[in-house]
Amino acid sequence: MLPPASSPRRPPEQPPPQGAVRNIAFTYAATALDLIYLGTTVLIFPRIADKTIFAEYRILVLYAGYAGFLHLGLLNGFYLESLHSDSLMAKLALFRKARRLLIVLLLILAPLGIIAFRFLNPTSSATTTVALILSWLLLNGQTLHNYSSQAQGRFERFFAYNCIGRCAGLLLVAIIAFCRDTTTLTLACSFLLPTAVSVAAAEVLSKRDSSRACARSEPAERNVSIALQWKSCAHLYAANVFATLALSTDKIVIASQFARRIFADYSFAFSLSSLVLYAGDGMATATLPLLLRKIENEKHWKQSHAVWLFLYWVAPFICWPAEIFIRRWYAGYLTCIPFLMCFSATLPAIIYCKAYCGSAAIASRTSHLQSRVNLMGLAAALIGIAAARYYSRDPLVMCGAWCIAILVWAVLCSWRLGKGADDRAKAGLHVGLGNVICSAGAFGLGCYISRYGFLAGGLAHAAIAGAGIFLFSRFMRETRPSTEGAGSYS
Numbered sequence: 001m002l003p004p005a006s007s008p009r010r011p012p013e014q015p016p017p018q019g020a021v022r023n024i025a026f027t028y029a030a031t032a033l034d035l036i037y038l039g040t041t042v043l044i045f046p047r048i049a050d051k052t053i054f055a056e057y058r059i060l061v062l063y064a065g066y067a068g069f070l071h072l073g074l075l076n077g078f079y080l081e082s083l084h085s086d087s088l089m090a091k092l093a094l095f096r097k098a099r100r101l102l103i104v105l106l107l108i109l110a111p112l113g114i115i116a117f118r119f120l121n122p123t124s125s126a127t128t129t130v131a132l133i134l135s136w137l138l139l140n141g142q143t144l145h146n147y148s149s150q151a152q153g154r155f156e157r158f159f160a161y162n163c164i165g166r167c168a169g170l171l172l173v174a175i176i177a178f179c180r181d182t183t184t185l186t187l188a189c190s191f192l193l194p195t196a197v198s199v200a201a202a203e204v205l206s207k208r209d210s211s212r213a214c215a216r217s218e219p220a221e222r223n224v225s226i227a228l229q230w231k232s233c234a235h236l237y238a239a240n241v242f243a244t245l246a247l248s249t250d251k252i253v254i255a256s257q258f259a260r261r262i263f264a265d266y267s268f269a270f271s272l273s274s275l276v277l278y279a280g281d282g283m284a285t286a287t288l289p290l291l292l293r294k295i296e297n298e299k300h301w302k303q304s305h306a307v308w309l310f311l312y313w314v315a316p317f318i319c320w321p322a323e324i325f326i327r328r329w330y331a332g333y334l335t336c337i338p339f340l341m342c343f344s345a346t347l348p349a350i351i352y353c354k355a356y357c358g359s360a361a362i363a364s365r366t367s368h369l370q371s372r373v374n375l376m377g378l379a380a381a382l383i384g385i386a387a388a389r390y391y392s393r394d395p396l397v398m399c400g401a402w403c404i405a406i407l408v409w410a411v412l413c414s415w416r417l418g419k420g421a422d423d424r425a426k427a428g429l430h431v432g433l434g435n436v437i438c439s440a441g442a443f444g445l446g447c448y449i450s451r452y453g454f455l456a457g458g459l460a461h462a463a464i465a466g467a468g469i470f471l472f473s474r475f476m477r478e479t480r481p482s483t484e485g486a487g488s489y490s
Helices: 020-048 051-069 073-083 086-118 126-151 155-179 183-216 230-257 260-291 298-329 331-363 365-390 395-416 423-451 457-481
Strands: none
Touching: 020 051, 020 155, 020 183, 020 260, 020 298, 051 086, 051 126, 051 183, 051 230, 051 260, 073 126, 073 230, 073 260, 073 457, 086 126, 126 155, 155 183, 155 230, 230 331, 230 365, 230 395, 260 298, 260 331, 260 395, 298 331, 298 395, 298 423, 331 365, 331 395, 365 395, 395 423
8 A cells, every 4th residue: 555645845936917007106106105295295385484593404305215235235135036046934933034134134233323414504493413313213114114015016915004004194294294303303303203103004004914824834844944146245235325426426515515505406406307217216126026937029128228218318307397396496495406406317327227227237136236326426426526616616517517427327227237237138228228318318408499599508418419329329220139039037
């Protein structure tokens, strides 16, 4: 008599498959709430708050953006390993381990960050300092949950807790606007509340989902071994640090070298123009899990790039509706319009460097190249700002030098990441760069025609746009034969 057959081992549990349209819909719904919340703060606070208080609020927002410096690459490595793992239990185990390590790192490094902040901003209030350390803790917690939800394909959960947080933030902003209580404390609370509510809601939802997953899994699956690839963590962390510094060094210099009122103009212009950057971040969030799958035909490849090309071409033209807002309702900020024009011209390059190239590097596991190219971008930004600071004390000159450096960074991304890439990936990088140059050149040409006439500036921008068109057509001719039917992440 044969022994009874053992029951077949169940494969590791995987998250339910989600459609691309559904993922993008949830992501952009969350992004829309972000834009509404940010739009209300950007448009309401400058109108009802004193310019110095608004500048203090923007100082908090600026330095809160350095929250990613404190996790030392832990969250980047967690995201990378979770994306490339097929087991849901492994993803959950990675999440628990990353959360424990994150708490330890923040308790050690956050006080050191506050010392550095006080050194750079000795006149900042105690309220801003306390709010800053809380924002670092909360933003890192929110990033951990965002990465976990995206890696598991749980975009409905991603939308749920971000929706709850943003709705709480909008309610508080409405109360502040109604009561006209625009102190440093109330503006800081409006910044902290959405993240705090999001993290609390995410903790509740993640515990519920984790208990359900463990109940459905076998004991052997619950004890799955997990590990973080610290080398990849280091490269991704370095890439994030270099990119953040490249995009904010100019604001640090303006905040420390010029009066608070000038920084308020500068920061207000950047905050208006950067609203469109969240569209690029939203596209990266929704498409990155999908980039790990091979795209098998030319039609899908073109559809993938169509959305990115739309962002490149639409982004700069946010300048004109933003300028209308300023002229009608923000007479005190008319001096920020030249800054707004500079920042708008740079938006396609920022979306390309930060969102598209960053996503492509993670998907293709070339994070070491991303860290190097972002370092070169930071070097270009520092050289441009230092040169402008040496030759002029005009903040507009420094803004222009920074914008040129960002365009140089975009060229470096295409050149460095394209080396060693397959034909499809290289084609995607080159096509994106060509459209970035064309978009920035066309916008600059339009500004010169409408404001200064078609003279030297207009001709210069026409030359830039022509060079972009030439590069675009050349790269398309070179890569078209090899892109037919090829598969890649792009």
